[in-house]
Amino acid sequence: MDFLLPLLTSDFMGKPAWVWLAFVGIVVALLAFDLGVLHKDDHEIGVRESLLLSAGYISVALIFGAWVWWYLGAQSGMDYYTGFMIEKSLSMDNVFVIALIFTFLAIPRQYQHRVLFWGILGVIVLRAIMIALGATLVSQFSWVLYLFGAFLIFTGIKMWIIADHVPDIANNPLLKFLKRRMHVTGGLRGNAFWVRETDPATGKLARFATPLFLALVLVEFVDLIFAVDSVPAIFAITADPFIVYTSNIFAILGLRALYFALAAMIHRFKYLKYALALVLVFIGSKIFLVGIIGKIPAVISLSVTFGLIAGGVLVSLWKTRRQPAAGEAA
Secondary structure, three states: OOOOHHHHHHHEEEEEEEHHHHHHHHHHHHHHHHHHHHOOOOOOOOOHHHHHHHHHHHHHHHHHHHHHHHHHHHHHHHHHHHHHHHHHHHHHHHHHHHHHHHHHOOOOHHHHHHHHHHHHHHHHHHHHHHHHHHHHHHHHHHOOHHHHHHHHHHHHHHHHOOOOOOOOOOHHHHHHHHHHOOOOOOOOOOOOOEEEOOOOOOEEEEEEEEEHHHHHHHHHHHHHHHHHHHHHHHOOOOHHHHHHHHHHHHHHHHHHHHHHHHHHOOOHOOOOOHHHHHHHHHHHHHHHHHHHHHHOOOHHHHHHHHHHHHHHHHHHHHHHOOOHHHHHHH
């Protein structure tokens, strides 16, 4: 057992290995409890269950942040909470696109959690790769941060301009590619991602993907696209890979749980994208302001981000207060 102590205390990306292992252990325990206890059977998740599940994930994330504050110091704690807020806010835009994917592919609510759950595993791996690459670039070339800042400002302006644009899922290049390269069933086959069926063209058994698998791939692709915005945004707050990664993953875990509540009232968040656009421009501008006024304290970044998002939500709720829900309109 003596050999374990040097291993656990060895440095991994700026932190002791046991710190990373503790975080991974918490995430694995949360996912195991989610799938093995709460959702071992497919069922339609209502708004109440979604809110309770999200509250649980957020509570764990906040407690973890308190531990970061205690163990790594107040600056790291503030950076963690700021990163968590930014990722949570920017990821809310994913909800709009994910809802469109589920609607287009006719995925019933009872199977949507299955797609989102397994999608989380892909997110954990993809974000780890992107953040490790980003941390390496930032540590080797400090000027990369200015590229991140310029990209964030450009993305924020673009998001403001096309805020009312609705993605065309039917003409998505990835979806078209998958349908050309794979056998796809005409409808769902329960909760299966893959099935073996007779190929009408050859009369032989072949492996078919189901619309559930197409939804999983598209959801993963959407997260990859949105990560291009959110990962540089958090690196604009801190270059610590541990803070960047943990705040990212906890924010995404909680948002996926909150999806079913948000999806039921997407029509009420019409102006949220404008607030998200301003958040991106603000964070990108911070990088260029460092050389003029010095580093902006994390508490100010957190306050401005929270204020913009809260303002976007309040304006949306006020402007859409008389609009019926999609189901009521139908």
